[in-house]
Amino acid sequence: MGGVLYNSSGLPTFTLTGIPELENSQHWMILLLDTLYIVSIVGNALILFIVKEEQSLHQPMYYFLSLLSVNDLGVSFSTLPTVLTTFCSHLRKISFDSCMAQMFFIHFFSLMESGVLLVMSFDRYVAICNPLRYTTMLRVSRVVHMGLWVITRSFCMVFPLPFLLKRLPFCKAIVLSHAYCLHSDLIHLPCGDVTINNIFGLFTVMSTFGLNAALILFSYVLILHSVLAIASQEKRLKTLNRCVSHLCAVLTFYVPMVGVSMTARYGRHAPRFVHTVLSLIYLFVPPILNPVIYSIKTKEIRRQLIRMLVGTKF
Numbered sequence: 001m002g003g004v005l006y007n008s009s010g011l012p013t014f015t016l017t018g019i020p021e022l023e024n025s026q027h028w029m030i031l032l033l034d035t036l037y038i039v040s041i042v043g044n045a046l047i048l049f050i051v052k053e054e055q056s057l058h059q060p061m062y063y064f065l066s067l068l069s070v071n072d073l074g075v076s077f078s079t080l081p082t083v084l085t086t087f088c089s090h091l092r093k094i095s096f097d098s099c100m101a102q103m104f105f106i107h108f109f110s111l112m113e114s115g116v117l118l119v120m121s122f123d124r125y126v127a128i129c130n131p132l133r134y135t136t137m138l139r140v141s142r143v144v145h146m147g148l149w150v151i152t153r154s155f156c157m158v159f160p161l162p163f164l165l166k167r168l169p170f171c172k173a174i175v176l177s178h179a180y181c182l183h184s185d186l187i188h189l190p191c192g193d194v195t196i197n198n199i200f201g202l203f204t205v206m207s208t209f210g211l212n213a214a215l216i217l218f219s220y221v222l223i224l225h226s227v228l229a230i231a232s233q234e235k236r237l238k239t240l241n242r243c244v245s246h247l248c249a250v251l252t253f254y255v256p257m258v259g260v261s262m263t264a265r266y267g268r269h270a271p272r273f274v275h276t277v278l279s280l281i282y283l284f285v286p287p288i289l290n291p292v293i294y295s296i297k298t299k300e301i302r303r304q305l306i307r308m309l310v311g312t313k314f
Helices: 018-051 062-087 096-129 131-137 140-158 158-164 195-227 233-241 244-266 272-297 299-313
Strands: 011-013 093-095
Touching: 011 062, 011 096, 018 062, 018 299, 062 096, 062 140, 062 158, 062 272, 096 131, 096 140, 096 158, 096 244, 131 158, 131 299, 140 195, 158 195, 195 233, 244 272, 272 299
Parallel strands: none
Antiparallel strands: 011 093
């Protein structure tokens, strides 16, 4: 596939790839990706606008939802430049520094999404198990501190990754498997010792995604225990219904992630486009579905959307 290309700074230049097996459907892919980006950006921007304008939504749960929407916008804008140029044109080269920057932001927002889902699960736990202490336990100042903790932890965990890669020599043909830069893709390209990178990567995954998933599961065990103590079946269902949106958001985030991980681990002989499509699903599905889920399940958001649509029509 040719040698390694270096720029004037001595750093390698990477080649991005689309979906070679679907080249005949490239125009349909461009149309699909454009639609997905528009839905994601408009949907999350609408959530932010509605939460800002609707006074009844000025509550901890919806502050966390706003942070989730900001995060989903970040995911979309992180991948948008290279995905569109890769599928819409033949400009598939990306410099080392640009690739490192994109990798940083993609993984930063992925870790941040996992953290936001964790603090949202804490919000649901307090609302259901300690409703009388909800307003005191989740004051605005505490919500801000929790949000800053999520952002800071995500930044600190991802920040070393570009520097750990930059110290390594690249002597292989550096054609990436995707239309964007991911650490799991880049880590296979250096010809030096990547033991430190692998150890740090495993530590990051276990201490963020793994720990967050375990804590979310634990919070729902406590919620379920509290709900089962309610005598009335109608009240039990009504209480559980308050968690449906968050549960859907958790599944929307973690199921594609597990799918990508399992395919990377056990599906090495699968066609390359399978890995690429699963990776696209992992990055595209949560930013698209999160606004849809919360719009359907939240009466105030749904009412504001209908009001905006009626106002636009007439």
